[in-house]
Structure formats: C-alpha cells, structure tokens
Amino acid sequence: MTRALLIFLAALLVAAGCTAPRAEAQVSLLASWTGAEEATFTGILEEFRKKNTGIRVEYRGTRALGQVLKAEVAGGRPPDIAVLPGFGDLMPYIRQGQVRPVETAPAADNEQWRRLRQGGLAKQYAVPVKVDLKGLVFSRAPGPERAEELLAAGDWCLGLESGATSGWPGTDWVENLLLQRAGAEVYQRWVAGDLPWTDERVHQAWTDFGRVLGPRAPAALFTDFWDAGRAMFDDPPGCRREHQASFIATGYGGRPAPAPEYGEHFDFRPFPAFPGVAPASPFSADLAARFTDNPAATLLLQHLAGHTWPQPGPPELADRLRERLAGQDTLCFDGSDLMPVELRTMFYRAVLEYVADRTKLDELLRRLEQVRRTLQDDQDRRYSWVTVSCGR
Structure with missing residues (x-):
C-alpha cells in the first residue's frame, strides 16, 4: 500500500x-x-x-x-x-x-x-x-441493662484474630469501658497522649475488660472477629452477646440458611455509661x-x-x-485509630498478651506508658498527637 x-x-x-x-x-x-x-x-x-x-x-x-x-x-x-x-x-x-x-x-x-x-x-x-458506630451490644435477647450487670453477665462472644491488626476488638473494649466509666474528657486526654497508661482509670478499663473474657478467652486469640458472633445462633448458643461495631451485622448473614434476621433473631443497643457519667458513643x-x-x-x-x-x-x-x-x-473517635502507629501496634499486642495471661497487666501498662513517653519526648520524631477526639 x-x-x-x-x-x-x-x-x-x-x-x-x-x-x-x-x-x-x-x-x-x-x-x-x-x-x-x-x-x-x-x-x-x-x-x-x-x-x-x-x-x-x-x-x-x-x-x-x-x-x-x-x-x-x-x-x-x-x-x-x-x-x-x-x-x-x-x-x-x-x-x-x-x-x-x-x-x-x-x-x-x-x-x-x-x-x-x-x-x-x-x-x-x-x-x-x-x-460506623462502635461499642454496640448485639444479642439474641435483651439481657441486663446496666453496665455492671453486663460485665458480670459473661457469655460474651469474642474474636481477636484480624491478620496484621489482630487484637483490635479488644482495644475497642478497653476504649469504650474507659469512655463509659471515666467520661469523654478523660478519654480525650488519654487519646491525646496526656494521660498515662498507668493511670488508675486506664487500669480499671483493662480490669473491666478482663471481667468479660471468661474461661474461653484463649480461644479468642485464634477466632476471626467476623466469625465470633455467629456462635450466638448455634443450638445451643456458644455465646450470648457481642461487643462490636455496626458493620458486624453483615457477618451474621454469612451463616448457612436460614440466616439470622434483625428483630427476630437479634437486636442491638449501646453499651451503657456507668452511673454519673454522661453518655457518649465511640465511632470509627x-x-x-x-x-x-x-x-x-x-x-x-x-x-x-x-x-x-x-x-x-x-x-x-x-x-x-x-x-x-x-x-x-x-x-468520640475510636481511640486507637487516632494514636501514633507505634503506640497503637503495641496496644494491639498488649491485648493479645493480656488475654493469654491476665497476671501481666501491670507490666503491659508500664510498657505502653514507656512508648507514650518516648513519642511525647522525642522532638525529632515530631509526632502530632490528635488533640480533638470527641465532639458533636
């Protein structure tokens, strides 16, 4: 051509x-x-x-x-x-x-x-x-309504496995318990790095978390967080309530047919504030x-x-x-999502260690406090802590 x-x-x-x-x-x-x-x-x-x-x-x-x-x-x-x-x-x-x-x-x-x-x-x-709203309690039946009663009720579903971020469902527990017992002002100081991890209020939040773990706690280390709540619908139920974010409801539908239906097989409500504390809801x-x-x-x-x-x-x-x-x-923003990555990673690991051995709590909190101080004091790292975590 x-x-x-x-x-x-x-x-x-x-x-x-x-x-x-x-x-x-x-x-x-x-x-x-x-x-x-x-x-x-x-x-x-x-x-x-x-x-x-x-x-x-x-x-x-x-x-x-x-x-x-x-x-x-x-x-x-x-x-x-x-x-x-x-x-x-x-x-x-x-x-x-x-x-x-x-x-x-x-x-x-x-x-x-x-x-x-x-x-x-x-x-x-x-x-x-x-x-997503966090700090919600999903359950098949209404159950206790007060914070102390919920902590004592037991039978909590818990899965901590999440690949590289394993442990985060436990950090959600600690964060929400601190928020609901100590209030938004204390929570915000802690997230901003201005409250020591060894503070008695932070220690209490971890201790409260320990109360919900129960005898099946070690199994949570190997249970994927998506799968944990599905045990509520077994016969007999493997657990009776789950502390999770709003997105978890999509996971319940992953069970074999017939899938659990909202209103008929499960409901949700926020984990309540302790007496004398103004209500606040964590979210991601x-x-x-x-x-x-x-x-x-x-x-x-x-x-x-x-x-x-x-x-x-x-x-x-x-x-x-x-x-x-x-x-x-x-x-209030999810606290660990706002923390410097090094501290958040240590937080995840501390949850896993605490679930495996609850006698290590004081040691774990001292480690976390050392990381906080290092990040606060090292000006060369120039860490910008998030100063606002709660509002409306």
Whole structure:
C-alpha cells in the first residue's frame, strides 16, 4: 500500500468522524475493604464512573493496608487516594507533606464537629467515607441493662484474630469501658497522649475488660472477629452477646440458611455509661486522603465526600443505625485509630498478651506508658498527637 493511499484513507476516517481513541483518565485507590464491604464500595465507585465518563478507578483492597501504603510512598509511587482507618495512620504522611489538603469539604454542622473531622488540625486533609458506630451490644435477647450487670453477665462472644491488626476488638473494649466509666474528657486526654497508661482509670478499663473474657478467652486469640458472633445462633448458643461495631451485622448473614434476621433473631443497643457519667458513643471513620496531584483524584474525593455509605443489614436495621448515629449528643473517635502507629501496634499486642495471661497487666501498662513517653519526648520524631477526639 502506497504512502499516498494511506494518507487518503486517513482523510476518509477523519471525514467520517472516526478518530483515534482518547486515553482514559485513571485514579488509583487503595483501601482495606474486601468481601461484602468491597462490593459496597465498588458500587459507590461505579456511581462515580457513570457521572464522570472517561475516568477509570483502579481499586485495590488489602488487610495489609499500612504496610502496602508505606512501601509505595517510600518507592515514589503512591496511590492517588488511600483510605486509612484513622488520623493515627494519616498524621505521619501529613507531617511529611505527602498528603494534599482537601480543597472542598462538606459543610460542617457546627464548629465542634468541624474540629473533630479535622482531628484538631488547622486544615482538613481527608474526608470521612465510611462511619460506623462502635461499642454496640448485639444479642439474641435483651439481657441486663446496666453496665455492671453486663460485665458480670459473661457469655460474651469474642474474636481477636484480624491478620496484621489482630487484637483490635479488644482495644475497642478497653476504649469504650474507659469512655463509659471515666467520661469523654478523660478519654480525650488519654487519646491525646496526656494521660498515662498507668493511670488508675486506664487500669480499671483493662480490669473491666478482663471481667468479660471468661474461661474461653484463649480461644479468642485464634477466632476471626467476623466469625465470633455467629456462635450466638448455634443450638445451643456458644455465646450470648457481642461487643462490636455496626458493620458486624453483615457477618451474621454469612451463616448457612436460614440466616439470622434483625428483630427476630437479634437486636442491638449501646453499651451503657456507668452511673454519673454522661453518655457518649465511640465511632470509627475511614478517611480518604489524596497523595497525588491527579485532577481526576480530586473529582473522586469530592464524590466520596458527598456520598453516604449505606448502613449494613435490612432497611429496618440500617434506619435504626442511622438514627442512632445522628442522635448522639457526644461522639468520640475510636481511640486507637487516632494514636501514633507505634503506640497503637503495641496496644494491639498488649491485648493479645493480656488475654493469654491476665497476671501481666501491670507490666503491659508500664510498657505502653514507656512508648507514650518516648513519642511525647522525642522532638525529632515530631509526632502530632490528635488533640480533638470527641465532639458533636
């Protein structure tokens, strides 16, 4: 075929409106969601794709989120957006100038909620994507209503295995018990690194946690947190109540048919405050942050900021969870999610050691206190502790 003929054919294609395909914009996004949560999130991403034709989102879900992100940032190839479980993970990247500030964010209901969403920082660096209530008690029957009675009741479902983050369901217990017994002000001081781990109120929270462990505690070390509560529906029940976050309700549906139904087979309520303490609810928020200047990533972050992650379960359960989240007077970020990563990792390990041997509590708290002091005193580390963890 002659060069003249090639030119002629190209001219015909242009005249017919046929042009070479334009390169598709792409956004890379890293998060921890797999399974049912990944399916929900990919549905949110599909809505974005439909609104922004020509932008493709490359999603990767991994339980080793922290390790993967650290390696990719160090290698100079970070994802455009990463969804992190809290400010504790985000702070080092903010401090090193590797996270871009959020240019547009949803309007805050009030100043306190704005400061809470920003973790006390002057600028906002992330948007909450998925918010879950924590400190909920799921059970088949109502059971005791007072905090002391619940602690004494026993028969708690507990699973601590979660891969690289094993132990976190136990940290949720300690955090919530401190919040419900000592109050939001003490809790906030502890999360900010201003209250020693050896303080008697922190010690009491661990002791309270020890009361719910029961004789089956060692088995919790090898039980996946998703599976622990399913034993409530065995015949006879392997346990009778579970202290967990709102998302756990999706795990109950993973049992063989017929799956437990909300209202008929289980219900939930918040773990109550102790007498004389104002009620407060812990919550977790997965935070999406932008690590590159990719314009398409900015569009996706705006989409995530304006999207409400659906609450789990059937409509009746989802509506009640949404109402409870909106109706709280005081909300407090999950404490370990706000702590420096080194301290949080030690917290996870301390839970596992405590469950294995409850005589080690004082030793474990001294170790945690040493880590806190090291992080507070070493100015070269320049750790920015989250100063605001509770608000509304």
